[in-house]
Amino acid sequence: MSTAIHPLRIANYRSYWLARLASTIAQSALAIVLGWQVYSLAREMMDIREAAFLLGMIGLAQFIPLFLLTPIVGVVADTVDRRWIVRGTTTLLMANVLWLGLATWEGWISLPVLFGAAVLVGVARAFAGPAYGALAPNLVPRESLPTAIALGSIAMQVGFIAGPSVGGILFAIGPITAYAGIAAMFGVALAMLLTIGRVPQPPAQKDRRPLARIVDGFAYVKRNRLVQAAITLDLFAVLLAGATALLPIYARDILHVGPTGLGLLAAGMGIGASLTGIFLSFRPMSTDVGRKMLIAVVIFGLAIITFGISRSFALSLAALIVAGSADMVSMYVRGSLIQLHTPDEMRGRVSAVSQLTISASNELGEAESGLLAALLGPVAAVVVGGVGAIAITLLWSRLFPELKQAKTFDPPEAPLSVIPPETQHGVAQP
Template identity: 40%
Template sequence: MDLKQSENNILKQPFFAKFWISRILSSTSFQMLSVAIGWQMYELTQDAFSLGMVGLAQFIPMLLLTLFVGQIADRYDRRRIVYISLVIEALTAAFLLLGSMGGWLGPGQILISAALIGACRAFEGPTANALLPQIVSKNILPRAISMSTTAIQTALILGPTIGGVLLAFGASTVYFLAAVALMVSALFTYLVKVEQVKNRKGATVSLRSFFLGLEYVKSKPVILGTISMDLFVVLLGGVTALLPIFVQDILQTGPWGLGLLRAAPAVGAIIVSVVLAYYPLKKSVGMILFGAIAVYGLATMVFAISTNLVLSLLALMVVGGSDVISMVIRSSLVQLQTPDELRGRVNAVNSLFTGTSFQMGEFRAGVMASFIGTVPTVFIGGIGSILVAGLWMYLFPSIRKLESLSKN
């Protein structure tokens, strides 16, 4: 690691730049695959419940593997774990490509592929987050986190937009480009040089070690509160799984409309994340977090009742912009307040709370929409997000009093 890295030229640091590009390609590919898989599933079934099942298929492996992944990430080469995960994701995209081209890709094969992608993401996500402090020095880590968040949000724009446009040429085109991008992402990850942590393999493997990340999070009320709040907000307020229904039945657009709706939250998020990268949060962090969650809920409610594409896009942009504030605060707290020997397991807990809540949120939305309708489901989710913010202000006063990211 180059200890003379300049804060103002972080993307000129060669190894961070490779890591940053790899994250963009990986996340973009995942979003492209999500668009194509959701669209194909709804075309095959015309059923909201089936869309929810895609989320469940990704949730189950993440739930079962995440804590195990944390221990692996703290004992072995994190770069290699990310590299292998990306290669398997690329092969899964190739499987979807072959099935789509051959005409034999059905709901069962889609669910299996979604589950395999979910398993790989369970390894890739928390391990890549834990890898970042081995690439940059501690004094520029907050800026690196913001730039990494920007990379992910950039992917959330590029992925759905590219996926939606390419769907006009068939899902096979999406799967092909995703497979290629994932292989390139794997190559960039392989070329990253990291600072090796001594004695990592000597750590004792035990049941207690397995749950040490949970114990650490429990001992830190600020970390526990922020990631658990995000869990319930995403579980209640997520709308991604239902976007194909909004596109076809409410807003009445084609695949291009789905791409725009999937990209809209990221447009707002990338604007906010870039601002945060240059003007980081320095005071009243806790109250800013609660305010952002309240805005998230209100914007979700507006999206639910909108029948105008422009208004829907604006509402989703606000959703994304407010959500990224929570993401940056949560990620910064986890990275800055966790020792390296626990960073993999703590990031795994963070991923378990936030990543699986996204998948379960999709399942919840699909099931709920099949009973009470799409619009009521999303509107109630927005109300629920606001209620969660209010309840967490009462349950976790330490968050409310949080002034900076570096101290509890």
């Protein structure tokens, strides 16, 4: 029987968990409001396929700054106090929302304003992601980390459930109400982050030039094939099978359920992921973790195909719940493998690489979905994506046998091939 302390019994982790919950609710609510406003404004000027393409470009607007900043943000997370990074990015997000509220109040809200806000969200997320990811292992004992990762995922998935509904309800009352409420939630997250006391952080590698330290993060991922497999499988599977960008199209023009239905559809994957995360927090996965990740991604692809061809709101919602549950299993395995197989002094940089692939699969996936929907139509775009995710999983199971062979999260004795060159043989290299 495990003797690991439960993460929620640790005050710093509780504050961290509440901050992630409030921030995710706010970000999810903001995403639904941005998506609905962009699509509605676009539909006033263009047809459904052109509007779908523009909707997908919102994801690209968030991805570009993250892509450009990724070489920097990992080093920042391994150098600067991670608490202050997430405090600063939360403040930026809150200011961004207040700016949107002002634009709406004064009547100059427009597509350029909305896209500008999306770029600022991308900048904030670029810095926040590695810092959040690298901070969690500093808050709990090593043996409690898989449970902490599951709980962190629960906070995010509960946010994904509540956020769209909160955003939809507040926006139905009025756009100003929506932006005020979202800003208040970011304020709660900031208050929680300010209560986190000082935590250990590895000293910066002052003997290494910044460029060399940036390269170290990418090189480590390349050398550790298990980490590489877990990161890239998620990248390509969700890049191909991401359907969330097209939810406004399904809600308005295919399922005909309006903003209320859109909020429920947007919450669907979060519902499945949250329920699975709760289960994993009490019954942590411990055997055949790699094989279970592969199976989960196949199920994810099948669920996305089902959503794509469904014309029933109930079936569509159920398919998204199943997809969210499968995605939670994949995220749980991937997060645990990355954190437990990565030295603490490199977690910021490796988390930055992981975040880049996650954002590529999410935000860049939104752009891909929008482009494919403009070319093939939204239904064909979703179905082709689901089939592609399954094909990628089968291919990865052959290219990376290490993933199928991963029985537990515990790393083996580190071979020299996965130890950073500057620390091999226990001697810093000049």
